[in-house]
Amino acid sequence: MADMRQAVVQDLTAVVRDARAGDELAWRELVQVYGPRLRAIARRFRIPPDQAGDLLQATWLQLVNGIDRLQCPEAVGSWLAVTMRRFCLQAVAGRERECPVTGLDEWLTQPGDAPEASLLRAEQAASVRRALARLPERQRRLLWQLATDPDARYTEISARLDIPVGAIGPTRARALGRLRRLLRDEERARL
Template identity: 80%
Template sequence: MRHTTVDDLAAVVCAARAGDEQAWARLVEAYAPRLRLIARRFRIPPDQVGDLLQATWLQLFNGIDRLQCPEAVGSWLAVTMRRFCLHAVAGRDRECPVPVLDDWLTQPGDAPDSDLLRAEQAASVRRALAQLPERQRRLLWQMATDPDAHYTELSARLGMPIGAIGPTRARALGRLRRLLLDDERATLRV
């Protein structure tokens, strides 16, 4: 469903709602790779990914009648999968099959690779930010370093019309998201 229009997607979701097995198959075919990628981002062990996928699809199956925007099914699935992944990761932190003797192991967030993961994420964000146009990069920097700043302040600091701040921010975040996804896909291919 890569080159599917919003209307086509809504029709597929409505058909799935009505019990059309081919519509369900199309949804699974279209979104399962994206959901697996989300699980990989959370470093979910391969033996658990299938369970999380099944739980996500079951959640959609049980709630498809309540889905108000059928064309947003992809976003809904992604959010649901992320929630299941977060829950799985949190559960992993609580499980301890053997008694932990060292204090450093019991500290939340002090996993041996947590610093490495944070450093990799920060480097990825820096690389993506460096690829943004100067105007977008400066706006995101101002908004990140002073999140309480009003648009009038940002306008004065950046020499940007107030009406351009929201659209520029949206374009910058969209481009940043795409760059980060591209970077992550490239990392996964290596």
């Protein structure tokens, strides 16, 4: 087993050395071996396919520019994975945090309410909108689905949001806890 691992490391070192020298076949081999792993990283971050392609290109470009500085050629896979994760984290952090939520005012206000009650509900709706906008997208979308379609089955929600059925309950609990804390913090800030 140790001999086999040593042979793989030697082969990988040779491929990286050849890629450093500009060998196109070596680059193709690196892309063939590590491309699927990098795409899987993007999928775990729920990066849209078009953006994932851009992040893949940026990752490979980083390797092209930095392959001469790579001290351990056998660690090229780890280096690529870390670089891809960093790009994915930047992409996720850069996403628009605000999500337009339509219909919330109508849902929270009732016809025939006194003007004070309508005003209070409108203020509450604005607070809820601000707090929802601060939730991670996955939690925000799940809460919206549960609120707007309370009769939906978890299997339907799972299919709509691409969330495993077993993760819906725990994600809902975390989202509601975070929403509660955000609303409480906003209330305290007003006092």
